Amino acid sequence: MHFTSRFRGSVAIMVLTVTTLTMILGACDRQAEEPFPSNPITLVVNWPAGGGMDRIGRVIAEYARRRLDVPIAVINVSGAGGASGVRHVADSDPDGYTVGILGASLVASQYINPNANAIDDIDLIALVGPDPAALEVRSDSGINSLAEYVQRAQSNPRSIKNGNDAPGGVSHIAATLLERSANIELTLVPYRGYAPTVAAILSGEIQSSTLPVHQLIEQHKAGEVNILGVMSEERHFMAPDIPTFKEQGIDLVAGDWRAIFLPNGVPDDHRAFLEALFLETLNDPDFQAAAEQLSFFITPMTAADTKRFVEAFDQELYPVLLEAGLVRARHK
Amino acid sequence: MPDPSRSHDPRNQIAAGSFLGIWSAIGWWSAARTTSLWTVEYGADPGPVLLPILVLTILSLGALALVAEGTRQILVEPPTHKGYWSSLRRYTLTPVLFIASLLAYVIAIEFIGFIPSSSVFAFVWIAALGFKIGEGAPRTLFFMAIAGTLIGVGLIYFVFIYLIGVPLR
Amino acid sequence: MALAILLPVTYAMSPIAAMVFLMAVFSASVFGGSISAILINIPGTPGAIVTQLEGYAMTCRGKASEALTYSLFSSTIGGIIGLIILMLVAPIVAGAAMQFRSPEFTMATVFGLTMLAYSTPGSTFRGVLSGAVGLLCGMVGFDLVTDVSRFDFGTSALQSGIELVPLTVGLFGLAEVLRGVENNTTQTDRTPPLKALTPSFAQLKRLWKTILRGSALGAIVGAIPAAGSAIAVAVSYAQEKRLSKRADEFGTGVPEGLAGPEAANNACVGGALVPLMTLGIPGDTMTAVLMGALLIHGLRPGPLLFTERPDFVATVYVALFLALLLTFVLGFLLIRHFVRLMRTPSHILLIIIALLCVVGAFAIRNNVTDVYIMIAFGVIGYVMNKLEIPVAPLAFGLILGPILEENLRRSLIISDGSWMVFIERPIALTMLLLSLGALFYPFLRNPGKLLSINQ
Numbered sequence: 023m024h025f026t027s028r029f030r031g032s033v034a035i036m037v038l039t040v041t042t043l044t045m046i047l048g049a050c051d052r053q054a055e056e057p058f059p060s061n062p063i064t065l066v067v068n069w070p071a072g073g074g075m076d077r078i079g080r081v082i083a084e085y086a087r088r089r090l091d092v093p094i095a096v097i098n099v100s101g102a103g104g105a106s107g108v109r110h111v112a113d114s115d116p117d118g119y120t121v122g123i124l125g126a127s128l129v130a131s132q133y134i135n136p137n138a139n140a141i142d143d144i145d146l147i148a149l150v151g152p153d154p155a156a157l158e159v160r161s162d163s164g165i166n167s168l169a170e171y172v173q174r175a176q177s178n179p180r181s182i183k184n185g186n187d188a189p190g191g192v193s194h195i196a197a198t199l200l201e202r203s204a205n206i207e208l209t210l211v212p213y214r215g216y217a218p219t220v221a222a223i224l225s226g227e228i229q230s231s232t233l234p235v236h237q238l239i240e241q242h243k244a245g246e247v248n249i250l251g252v253m254s255e256e257r258h259f260m261a262p263d264i265p266t267f268k269e270q271g272i273d274l275v276a277g278d279w280r281a282i283f284l285p286n287g288v289p290d291d292h293r294a295f296l297e298a299l300f301l302e303t304l305n306d307p308d309f310q311a312a313a314e315q316l317s318f319f320i321t322p323m324t325a326a327d328t329k330r331f332v333e334a335f336d337q338e339l340y341p342v343l344l345e346a347g348l349v350r351a352r353h354k
Numbered sequence: 355m356p357d358p359s360r361s362h363d364p365r366n367q368i369a370a371g372s373f374l375g376i377w378s379a380i381g382w383w384s385a386a387r388t389t390s391l392w393t394v395e396y397g398a399d400p401g402p403v404l405l406p407i408l409v410l411t412i413l414s415l416g417a418l419a420l421v422a423e424g425t426r427q428i429l430v431e432p433p434t435h436k437g438y439w440s441s442l443r444r445y446t447l448t449p450v451l452f453i454a455s456l457l458a459y460v461i462a463i464e465f466i467g468f469i470p471s472s473s474v475f476a477f478v479w480i481a482a483l484g485f486k487i488g489e490g491a492p493r494t495l496f497f498m499a500i501a502g503t504l505i506g507v508g509l510i511y512f513v514f515i516y517l518i519g520v521p522l523r
Numbered sequence: 524m525a526l527a528i529l530l531p532v533t534y535a536m537s538p539i540a541a542m543v544f545l546m547a548v549f550s551a552s553v554f555g556g557s558i559s560a561i562l563i564n565i566p567g568t569p570g571a572i573v574t575q576l577e578g579y580a581m582t583c584r585g586k587a588s589e590a591l592t593y594s595l596f597s598s599t600i601g602g603i604i605g606l607i608i609l610m611l612v613a614p615i616v617a618g619a620a621m622q623f624r625s626p627e628f629t630m631a632t633v634f635g636l637t638m639l640a641y642s643t644p645g646s647t648f649r650g651v652l653s654g655a656v657g658l659l660c661g662m663v664g665f666d667l668v669t670d671v672s673r674f675d676f677g678t679s680a681l682q683s684g685i686e687l688v689p690l691t692v693g694l695f696g697l698a699e700v701l702r703g704v705e706n707n708t709t710q711t712d713r714t715p716p717l718k719a720l721t722p723s724f725a726q727l728k729r730l731w732k733t734i735l736r737g738s739a740l741g742a743i744v745g746a747i748p749a750a751g752s753a754i755a756v757a758v759s760y761a762q763e764k765r766l767s768k769r770a771d772e773f774g775t776g777v778p779e780g781l782a783g784p785e786a787a788n789n790a791c792v793g794g795a796l797v798p799l800m801t802l803g804i805p806g807d808t809m810t811a812v813l814m815g816a817l818l819i820h821g822l823r824p825g826p827l828l829f830t831e832r833p834d835f836v837a838t839v840y841v842a843l844f845l846a847l848l849l850t851f852v853l854g855f856l857l858i859r860h861f862v863r864l865m866r867t868p869s870h871i872l873l874i875i876i877a878l879l880c881v882v883g884a885f886a887i888r889n890n891v892t893d894v895y896i897m898i899a900f901g902v903i904g905y906v907m908n909k910l911e912i913p914v915a916p917l918a919f920g921l922i923l924g925p926i927l928e929e930n931l932r933r934s935l936i937i938s939d940g941s942w943m944v945f946i947e948r949p950i951a952l953t954m955l956l957l958s959l960g961a962l963f964y965p966f967l968r969n970p971g972k973l974l975s976i977n978q
Contacts, residue, residue, distance in 0.1 A: 064521065070888075071530050072815025080534060080819075096531065097521050099889050101683030103665060106890065109679070134670055137679030183937060189670040211936055212668050214929060217811060221804040227624040227937065240803055240825025315821050347394065348670065362646070362911060370910040374652050381659050384674045391671060398940035402666040402673060405928045409658045416652040442909055449701040452877075453902060460881060460894050476874050483704060483870035502871035510878050518529070520886040 058118060058292045063094045066122040068107025070100045078150060078280060078318050079123045085309040086299055103190070105131045105138035108283075112139045116285045118292030123150070126278045129336050130190040133343050136351035141332060145284040147293065148300040149323035149331055151313075154254030155196035155277035156264070158238045158247050159230045160223060168250045168270045171230070175206035184208040185219040185228040190348050193219070196232040196253060196276040198342055203267075203274040223247060234277060235261050236317035253277055260317055279335075281328055297325050364427035365438045371420030378413040385410065448486075455479070468522045469511060476503040526552060526812045538820035538835075543842040545816055549809060550846035553789055554598050554854055561590045562865055563876055565696035569687060570752035570788035572918050573760045574781060575695065581776035588862045589722050593778050594785045595858065596727055597734045599851040601786030604738035605745065605793025606843050609800070614829075616746045616794070617801035623747050625937060626944050628930040630954035631747065632923045635754035637958040638761035645774065645913040653912050657920020658927075660685050667925070668932050680892040689884040689897035691918050696880045697901025698908060703873040722778070730782045733763055737786030744787070745794020745807075752791040752807065753922045759787035761961070793843070799824055800836065 065083050069075040076098060083094040099107040104127035111122035122144075131138035159165045165174060175182050186193040189212070197210055211228055213219040216237050222228045223238070224246065231238070235258045241247040242261070251267045252258045253276040267274040282300050284293060303309055304322035313320050323331060343349050362370075385391060391403040455475065462471035480502045484495040514520045529548050533541035556567025561578035574594065581590035608616065623631070636654060643650035663674045664684030675681040737759045744755035763783040764773045773780050791807075798804040803825035805811035817824055822835060829836055865872070884897035907914050938944035945951050 072812040077815065077819055080531065084534070095519060095521070097519075097889050101888055101890065102679065103670075105679075106683050106888075110889075135665075135672070135679075135682065137682060188665070188667045209936065209939075211933060213933075214667055217805050217814070221798070221802070222624070224802055224804065225621045225624055236823075240823050240827055244826040246826060316818065350390070366911060370649065370912050373906065373910055373912070374656065377656050377659065381674065384676060388671070388673055391673065394669070394671075396669060398936045398938075399668055399932050400935060401932075402669050402671045404932075405658070405924075406662055406673065409655050409662075413652060413655040413659070416648070416655070420649075420652075446705070448704050449905060452701060452704050453898065456877065456881070456898055457895075460891065460898070464891070472878055476878060479704075479874045479877075480871050483873065484868075487870060498868065498871065502868075502874065506871065506875040506878055510875075510882055514882050514886060518886070519531075520882065521889055522882065522885055 058295055059090065059092050061119055062092050063090075063118075064120050065094055065096045066107050066111050066120065067096060067098045068100060068104040068110075068122065068124050068127075069098065071098050074153070075123060075125060075280065077316050078313065081309065081312050081316065081318075082123070082150070082282070082300070082303060085306055085312070086303040089299060089302060102135060102138065103127055103131055103188075105135055108139050108144065109137075111283065112143050112285050114285050116287035116289075118284065118288045118296055120285065121296065122283050123280060124283060125153075125280050126192050126195075126335065127190075129332065129339055130195065130343060130348070132352055133340070133349045134190045134351070138351075140352060141336060143286065145286050145288065145293070145325075146281050146328045146332060147284055147297045147325045148282045148304060149321070149328040150280040150282065150304060151319040151321040152254060153234050153278040153280065153319065154252050154258065154275070155193060155232050156235045156238075156252045156258070157200065157230060157232055157250045157267075158223065158242070159250060160226065161246055161248055162226075163229050165230075165250070166248060168267070168272065171250055172204045172206055172272075175204070175208060179207040180209045182208050182230055183211050183228040185211050185213055185222045185231040185233075187219075188212045188214070189346060190343070192278040193232045193234075195339065195342065198346055199274055199276045200232060200253075202342065204272055232276075235264070239317075254319075259314065259319070279331075281332065363438055364424040364433060367420050367424030367427070369442070371417045371422075371424060374413060375417035375421065378410050378417055381406070381410045381413070452479070463522060468515065469507060472507045472510070473503050476506050526809055530812055530816055533816055534819060538817075538822060539838050541816060541820055542835075542838055543845065545813055546839070546842040547846040547849060549813065550602060550789075550792060550843065551850045551853075553602075553792060554595065554850050557594045557598065557785060557788070558591065558861055561594060562587060562861060563696065564699045565876075565880070566691050566918075568752065568788070569918075569922055570756045570784065570791065572691065572695075572753075572915055573756040573784040574788070576760070576774060576915060577777055577780035580774060581781070582865075584776055586776065587865060588858055589778075590776070590781060591854075591858045591861065592722055593727070593730070593781050595851065595854045597730065597737065597782035597785040598789040598854075599847055600734050601738040601741055601789035602792055602847040602850075603844075604735070604786075605742045605790035606840065606847065607793075608742040608790075609793040609796050609843075610840055613797045613801050616743070616797045620746045620798055621802075622950060624948075625930045625934040626948050626951040627954070628747075629927060629934055630945060630951040630958070631744075631754060632927040632930065634954045634958045634961075635757045636919070636923055636927070637961045638754075639757045639916055639919050641961050642757070642761035642764045642773070643913045643916055645911065649912045650916045653907070653914065654916035654920040657917035658924040659920075660690065660917070661921045661924030662928070667929050668936075680895075683888075683890075683892075685896055685921065686887055686893055687918070687921060688887040689893040690900050690921055692880050692884050693897040693900030693902075694904035694914050694918060696876060697897060698904030698914070700873050700877045700880070701901060701905040702908065703869065726778070730778060733779045733783045734786045736762065737783035738790040741787030741790030742794040745791030746797040752788050752795075753919060755787040755791050755794075756784040757919065759783040796839070796843070800828060800839065802826060803828070 067079040099110040114120035132140045186197045459475040481499040556571040557574045560566040560571035560575035564579045566572045578590045741755045763779045795810045799810045805814045884894045
């Protein structure tokens with residue numbers, strides 16, 4: 023049976039090769055005790071490629087990379103309304119080589135989805151900036167101001183159909199907050215993402231929407247849609263002529279925001295390094311110009327401020343979600 | 355691809371009906387456990403329960419019809435040729451082994467990395483399948499396995515992981 | 524999928540270079556999706572699920588290069604017709620597409636599902652049930668309208684839902700590998716000599732009506748936001764089957780059944796660009812990625828694009844034309860090499876395909892769960908094949924199910940619960956009647972045959 027033994031011998035050689043290879047690769051992973059960072063850093067984006075979160079994530083990675091000797095690889099881990107990507111980072115090794123970017127969906131997910139991470143499960147290190155919601159109506163609706171909108175909705179409750187995300191999504195929360203703060207009732211019509219909502223307001227299926235300014239700014243310029251107000255502290259740089267809600271007498275600030283985070287338990291020196299790195303990047307004028315080109319507001323905050331900001335957001339959101347029947351996990 | 359013109363063996367009707375029946379049973383069970391499907395009112399929206407009920411009803415009735423029709427045919431005219439059930443089972447050992455090793459391989463990727471685990475998986479299976487076919491001398495088979503592993507794993511690594519940057523390591 | 528993965532590559536390019544590059548990827552990935560569908564039974568795009576019904580059947584009969592040539596010719600012609608429609612009548616088509624609201628989408632999906640049930644090779648009865656299983660799979664995870672999680676069995680893994688890519692890769696690709704390891708061979712093992720297998724010009728010419736029909740259908744359906752290529756190919760396939768004298772042979776490798784859907788699939792590319800260019804609305808996942816790319820390069824598609832940036836609009840047309848041309852030339856040159864790949868000893872090919880299935884399922888969301896889902900559907904596809912239950916409807920159920928449910932329920936929210944909304948609106952009503960007609964037409968011709976269990 024000479025062929026069997028030869029076969030076996032060859033298998034042995036193969037196994038040996040594979041084992042050696044494994045050891046070499048394993049050794050590469052463990053270049054311990056070298057200055058941080060000495061390996062590539064991964065930035066996890068919790069929405070698919072091409073979306074808003076992906077675009078800002080990649081610009082941040084691009085400009086942060088210029089301050090480092092190692093590359094930053096951007097990967098998209100999407101699913102479960104953003105919760106999958108957060109979990110991916112929260113469960114990764116807390117060595118500082120995995121960083122994530124997330125948005126307001128974090129706060130809503132923790133109450134809606136029993137399997138999503140809570141704010142305490144992760145370590146927020148920097149706020150990138152807000153992405154305020156706005157209120158848009160079709161031009162042919164004859165509504166030209168926020169006051170008219172509120173009056174129309176009050177005189178005929180639920181007659182205005184507003185397009186927004188699924189419950190718990192950013193534009194859905196903005197619509198719910200609008201109902202509360204203006205004391206009106208709308209019919210909330212859910213769409214899967216911003217693009218179908220844009221299509222629906224253009225086709226006339228809905229009369230208004232609570233999307234961010236940049237989603238409908240071109241249609242506003244073309245006169246198909248009126249943007250009635252922006253739900254932010256200050257006016258949006260892309261539409262400086264449009265007043266905020268506060269200016270029009272309704273105390274409403276709503277919309278998305280974006281922040282950079284780490285898993286809990288990253289060593290202090292690595293964490294401090296990353297916080298400084300991203301803060302410097304976000305304050306870099308070149309970066310800010312590039313982000314503005316992509317229609318992003320950049321208002322950097324330190325880790326401590328970010329945590330306070332997110333906690334305040336959480337406090338504000340909880341009663342809204344509770345009232346909407348969306349708190350299914352982690353009751354307060 | 356099943357031949358469309360041939361009518362099905364009654365035993366196949368029962369098997370296919372049972373398979374689809376399992377799906378609907380799992381579906382009903384899971385839907386029944388999701389209390390928020392049944393308890394919450396959604397206003398004008400018929401709610402997240404309408405379509406599941408509709409589809410599960412169709413599926414259950416269809417599965418039942420297949421099983422009933424198969425049983426009826428067997429009762430009316432018992433099939434003459436034996437061995438339908440064993441023909442379903444006959445070759446299943448290799449696919450079962452294949453799936454088991456594929457699962458082991460996917461788990462191994464996380465622990466020992468993409469290249470080593472893929473190489474082992476590819477080498478073992480190319481060698482084993484080559485051996486099973488029994489074409490060529492063991493030496494040829496062995497070198498084919500080496501070549502197949504190197505080319506296959508190398509190409510996939512180069513295109514997906516090196517060029518495109520899929521984070522599998 | 525290729526587009527999403529390669530998108531980051533363009534971040535460093537100039538806008539025009541990026542556009543040309545992405546158009547080339549867009550166009551090539553549609554044909555590439557058909558190549559894998561024809562050769563190894565893995566559909567690369569949703570539209571290619573229909574392609575493989577005839578295409579892979581042809582490959583199994585040793586006619587791989589013939590199938591690829593048919594596919595390449597009809598793809599290119601379909602793509603060019605789609606482009607011409609985009610150039611000539613984009614604003615008109617966009618206006619018509621705006622007539623489509625939730626009730627119309629609902630009925631378009633119903634129509635697509637009906638066409639599919641009607642045209643699936645094998646038993647229609649089983650096709651419907653397989654489609655029902657697909658609809659169930661599409662319901663897994665968070666419900667859009669209420670955000671309730673369904674059929675997740677308490678695991679976070681299933682909450683994100685079942686992605687199309689792992690499902691199709693498992694259902695078609697891995698299942699084929701399992702059949703291969705069972706029989707020690709692929710069905711394509713004995714590829715006959717390549718000569719004389721490329722179809723003659725006369726053979727291609729015979730298909731021109733089919734290709735024209737498919738192209739027109741694809742360009743129109745592609746322009747409806749969100750309806751996408753899946754419905755276009757299903758309708759085209761059903762139509763060719765209905766018109767063909769050889770309807771019974773469909774599923775065994777009939778060129779018409781390949782050429783029509785292929786033309787439709789590629790005409791959709793031009794069609795899908797219509798709402799993107801004229802209204803700033805991406806029509807499907809591919810154009811959504813494309814729109815993301817435009818935004819990254821500081822271009823904001825919208826109603827003013829044609830007046831403000833005519834240069835850019837022209838660039839898109841030229842880029843798409845070049846991309847089609849390039850795909851055609853490369854495809855033409857490479858077909859024989861693709862087919863030669865199939866001469867790799869089957870046991871090596873099978874294992875490489877298995878590795879590709881794993882990496883492909885992972886790469887779509889960088890998620891290991893998707894790999895396990897892929898493997899599960901590999902087993903399901905293998906079992907369904909043994910039990911002679913058609914698998915293609917399952918994949919279509921997964922694609923169309925969520926669109927159907929979402930639009931149905933949204934229609935009812937907007938109509939305040941009145942089901943009349945599907946009857947009051949002419950386009951919706953027409954499609955509803957067409958669907959009913961398609962379901963009951965065979966019954967009128969042959970009363971015993973409707974959904975006959977045995978057939």
